[in-house]
Amino acid sequence: MTINLKNFLNDKNKMSKMGEFQNLKQMEGLEMSSVSADLYGNGRDDLSLFYFSKGANYATVSTSNSIISETISWNNSSHKKSIKGLMVNTKNANTFTGKQGKESLDIIAKNLSRILTLKESKSEKGTSETVRIKDLIFASTGVIGEQFPVDQIKDALPDLVEKLKKEHNKLFWLKIASGIMTTDTKPKVAYEEIIFGDELVKICGVAKGSGMIAPNLATMLSFIFTNADISSNLLRSLLKRAVANTFNAITVDSDQSTNDMVSLFSTRAIKLGQNLSLNDKIVQKFELSLKKLCLNLAKQIVVDGEGAKKFLTVKVINAKSLGSAKNIAFSIANSPLIKTAVAGEDPNWGRIIMGIGKSGEMIDSKKLKIKLGNFIVAENGKIADSYNEEKLREYMRWDSIVIEINLKLGSDAFECYTCDFTHDYIDINADYRN
Amino acid sequence: MTINLKNFLNDKNKMSKMGEFQNLKQMEGLEMSSVSADLYGNGRDDLSLFYFSKGANYATVSTSNSIISETISWNNSSHKKSIKGLMVNTKNANTFTGKQGKESLDIIAKNLSRILTLKESKSEKGTSETVRIKDLIFASTGVIGEQFPVDQIKDALPDLVEKLKKEHNKLFWLKIASGIMTTDTKPKVAYEEIIFGDELVKICGVAKGSGMIAPNLATMLSFIFTNADISSNLLRSLLKRAVANTFNAITVDSDQSTNDMVSLFSTRAIKLGQNLSLNDKIVQKFELSLKKLCLNLAKQIVVDGEGAKKFLTVKVINAKSLGSAKNIAFSIANSPLIKTAVAGEDPNWGRIIMGIGKSGEMIDSKKLKIKLGNFIVAENGKIADSYNEEKLREYMRWDSIVIEINLKLGSDAFECYTCDFTHDYIDINADYRN
Numbered sequence: 043m044t045i046n047l048k049n050f051l052n053d054k055n056k057m058s059k060m061g062e063f064q065n066l067k068q069m070e071g072l073e074m075s076s077v078s079a080d081l082y083g084n085g086r087d088d089l090s091l092f093y094f095s096k097g098a099n100y101a102t103v104s105t106s107n108s109i110i111s112e113t114i115s116w117n118n119s120s121h122k123k124s125i126k127g128l129m130v131n132t133k134n135a136n137t138f139t140g141k142q143g144k145e146s147l148d149i150i151a152k153n154l155s156r157i158l159t160l161k162e163s164k165s166e167k168g169t170s171e172t173v174r175i176k177d178l179i180f181a182s183t184g185v186i187g188e189q190f191p192v193d194q195i196k197d198a199l200p201d202l203v204e205k206l207k208k209e210h211n212k213l214f215w216l217k218i219a220s221g222i223m224t225t226d227t228k229p230k231v232a233y234e235e236i237i238f239g240d241e242l243v244k245i246c247g248v249a250k251g252s253g254m255i256a257p258n259l260a261t262m263l264s265f266i267f268t269n270a271d272i273s274s275n276l277l278r279s280l281l282k283r284a285v286a287n288t289f290n291a292i293t294v295d296s297d298q299s300t301n302d303m304v305s306l307f308s309t310r311a312i313k314l315g316q317n318l319s320l321n322d323k324i325v326q327k328f329e330l331s332l333k334k335l336c337l338n339l340a341k342q343i344v345v346d347g348e349g350a351k352k353f354l355t356v357k358v359i360n361a362k363s364l365g366s367a368k369n370i371a372f373s374i375a376n377s378p379l380i381k382t383a384v385a386g387e388d389p390n391w392g393r394i395i396m397g398i399g400k401s402g403e404m405i406d407s408k409k410l411k412i413k414l415g416n417f418i419v420a421e422n423g424k425i426a427d428s429y430n431e432e433k434l435r436e437y438m439r440w441d442s443i444v445i446e447i448n449l450k451l452g453s454d455a456f457e458c459y460t461c462d463f464t465h466d467y468i469d470i471n472a473d474y475r476n
Numbered sequence: 477m478t479i480n481l482k483n484f485l486n487d488k489n490k491m492s493k494m495g496e497f498q499n500l501k502q503m504e505g506l507e508m509s510s511v512s513a514d515l516y517g518n519g520r521d522d523l524s525l526f527y528f529s530k531g532a533n534y535a536t537v538s539t540s541n542s543i544i545s546e547t548i549s550w551n552n553s554s555h556k557k558s559i560k561g562l563m564v565n566t567k568n569a570n571t572f573t574g575k576q577g578k579e580s581l582d583i584i585a586k587n588l589s590r591i592l593t594l595k596e597s598k599s600e601k602g603t604s605e606t607v608r609i610k611d612l613i614f615a616s617t618g619v620i621g622e623q624f625p626v627d628q629i630k631d632a633l634p635d636l637v638e639k640l641k642k643e644h645n646k647l648f649w650l651k652i653a654s655g656i657m658t659t660d661t662k663p664k665v666a667y668e669e670i671i672f673g674d675e676l677v678k679i680c681g682v683a684k685g686s687g688m689i690a691p692n693l694a695t696m697l698s699f700i701f702t703n704a705d706i707s708s709n710l711l712r713s714l715l716k717r718a719v720a721n722t723f724n725a726i727t728v729d730s731d732q733s734t735n736d737m738v739s740l741f742s743t744r745a746i747k748l749g750q751n752l753s754l755n756d757k758i759v760q761k762f763e764l765s766l767k768k769l770c771l772n773l774a775k776q777i778v779v780d781g782e783g784a785k786k787f788l789t790v791k792v793i794n795a796k797s798l799g800s801a802k803n804i805a806f807s808i809a810n811s812p813l814i815k816t817a818v819a820g821e822d823p824n825w826g827r828i829i830m831g832i833g834k835s836g837e838m839i840d841s842k843k844l845k846i847k848l849g850n851f852i853v854a855e856n857g858k859i860a861d862s863y864n865e866e867k868l869r870e871y872m873r874w875d876s877i878v879i880e881i882n883l884k885l886g887s888d889a890f891e892c893y894t895c896d897f898t899h900d901y902i903d904i905n906a907d908y909r910n
Contacts, residue, residue: 106836107830107833107834108832108833108834108835108836108837108838108839109829109830109832109833109839109841110833135826137826137829138826138829138841138854138857138858138859139858140856140857140858140859141857141858142858143858185826186826186827186829186830187825187826187829187854187858187859188826188859189859300829300830300833378812391621392569392571392572392619392620392621392622393620395543395571395572395620395621395734396541396543396620396733396734398542398543399541399542399543399544399734400541400542401542402540402542403542404542405542405543407543407572420572420621422574423572423574423575424572424573424574424575424576424577424621425572425574425621425622425623
């Protein structure tokens with residue numbers, strides 16, 4: 043499914059229609075639940091658990107902000123290759139919460155491991171396997187610096203474990219994706235599958251992150267699950283490569299959360315073969331599907347940007363290096379000047395020139411070619427001969443705008459995604475804590 | 477004079493009151509004029525000339541944007557140490573104007589040198605000195621990429637030279653400062669003086685730049701004049717040092733113009749001594765006055781930011797290096813998150829934490845101390861014990877807000893200045909070209 047931006051934006055504040063979402067399927071080896079610990083005071087789901095009774099291989103990419111959540115510190119504290127559970131809470135980021143935040147996490151981990159161990163001992167198979175605290179990882183999203191609501195979460199843990207479900211239909215995936223939302227207006231889910239002999243390799247992903255800045259500083263969380271048996275090391279390589287051109291290619295306001303986290307889990311249900319590497323055909327197929335899924339989720343985050351009315355793609359092509367292409371693309375995508383011009387439907391290409399220049403990358407303005415959609419606006423160091431202001435103004439009324447910068451200096455390219463900058467952005471962020 | 481921010485902001489759209497401005501004085505050796513070439517179509521002054529019949533020592537600092545105006549290229553083309561004239565036009569930036577822009581500048585330079593040479597030959601003293609095109613420098617501010625209005629400017633040159641005046645009272649300085657404005661709501665002038673024996677060393681400065689993004693991409697221009705005889709090399713050292721903590725310490729939206737330029741001219745009227753260096757007492761006094769003047773002008777630019785309702789000072793102290801202090805200060809000052817919170821009068825210190833972290837600088841969150849005005853909001857890795865939301869909300873209603881970050885890691889510090897981020901910013905920039 044591709045996102046129908048126009049419908050999506052028009053329907054933004056209405057209840058989501060089921061038909062808009064991909065049909066996510068059962069994931070063997072995964073149990074999920076989402077309950078309310080009443081952190082928002084309105085009974086909405088705010089606590090979620092992803093549980094792998096037989097364990098899961100695991101890889102994660104997290105924020106590069108130098109101040110990080112207690113949850114990120116916890117997850118980083120040991121290089122876990124296999125885990126049993128991931129718990130996610132919203133409303134509170136558990137960042138800059140000091141001793142209270144760290145101790146809260148200890149308390150929650152101990153309680154959760156005890157309750158999960160108890161569940162195992164009662165299971166039909168009677169495997170009575172122990173779930174240790176080091177088998178657990180965490181993600182938090184919400185306000186920074188407020189005391190962590192440890193008691194409310196602790197009290198909700200029995201219910202959270204009790205409600206774990208092994209069967210997942212489309213509706214249940216949407217409930218789970220809704221449980222990790224903060225100010226997102228829609229749950230974000232994506233699905234890909236690959237036929238491998240008689241088996242069906244599935245990839246299911248959920249994400250949250252409300253494009254522009256939300257109460258949680260636009261924390262971006264994404265959890266991706268596959269039934270394919272892939273080692274944690276290979277998952278790590280695949281995830282890093284997928285994130286580079288998807289989750290790391292979106293920007294909304296250049297601010298970066300202390301809690302960002304993207305994780306990829308393998309329930310090991312389907313064996314793809316021994317000693318798999320990036321060169322294996324099935325792994326290459328998997329990588330393509332994973333990238334497609336990540337790009338889908340990343341774009342959903344941008345489209346759901348609060349205040350966003352337009353989707354903006356910035357393509358930089360024929361750069362002398364990838365780094366240079368990336369710098370220029372983000373210099374444009376993060377420019378408030380350009381984003382307000384897009385909101386105002388003004389084909390103001392002078393601001394694009396400014397954005398290219400302020401990246402500090404060496405360019406040759408005589409070679410430079412700039413396109414808005416299919417219209418060339420500048421080339422050979424000046425305005426294009428075919429420049430037609432009227433046609434460009436018409437183009438700028440579209441919901442999705444593409445800026446293409448052809449540097450003609452080399453063969454590297456980078457594409458990034460953002461949204462426009464509107465009045466609603468100011469409204470939402472001027473006093474978000476009330 | 478210090479800026480009375482409250483009055484200034486309240487009176488923003490009214491005619492400026494003379495009493496708000498410093499009393500700039502006569503500058504020996506300088507002639508000035510400001511006329512209309514009708515570039516805006518409404519008869520306002522848009523063309524200015526600063527002329528030194530006996531030449532002036534000269535130093536300049538210009539934009540680091542890798543795409544630059546034809547005027548900046550012209551000025552850089554020879555390392556001029558002494559010049560005779562500076563012409564400034566508004567409305568058109570002469571950037572990305574290709575061959576037409578470059579040739580226009582040649583035509584204007586030739587005409588201007590001819591007319592000025594003619595003026596000299598007619599002067600009472602009959603010195604009949606030639607003004608060569610390489611004695612001239614230029615500055616432009618306005619829209620990027622539009623054809624340069626060479627004919628209109630050329631036609632206005634005789635009038636521009638004709639109107640040159642050797643006498644400058646306060647009112648005339650304000651006329652000159654108004655002639656270089658684009659969307660600024662007020663002219664920006666500053667004055668400092670130093671008594672040196674029987675002589676009065678004067679420094680007069682004018683500036684333009686409308687804080688937030690203006691039609692001209694917030695091009696910042698400032699021209700500073702002194703009667704003190706200081707060599708071009710020493711002027712360069714003094715200017716570089718002054719700019720670092722003044723014009724280079726202001727930000728409004730992280731965008732940077734292709735035309736920014738700050739120049740310092742000496743008319744050599746007053747001899748301060750031979751072989752002056754930065755260690756001489758009189759030069760040190762001059763440096764202090766120059767820094768004060770530059771900071772005054774820089775703050776006027778921020779205060780005049782379109783859409784700006786509040787002035788924000790970000791102080792980073794006890795950093796392990798100057799670079800680190802600077803990165804953190806600008807990371808906060810450029811954050812749309814923080815600027816919208818300031819506009820909303822929300823003491824949202826969680827966003828400051830995020831801003832510090834996203835700078836990428838290593839910090840120790842347990843040592844970190846954050847103040848809003850005189851109120852400690854966070855220390856020892858958590859919210860301050862004395863935190864009082866009510867008092868902070870009261871403080872955030874002020875017109876001028878100070879954020880202080882004490883890193884407790886070293887002894888370096890940097891302070892920068894910005895404004896808040898309001899609805900008006902979006903209004904002004906959504907479709908500025910119409």
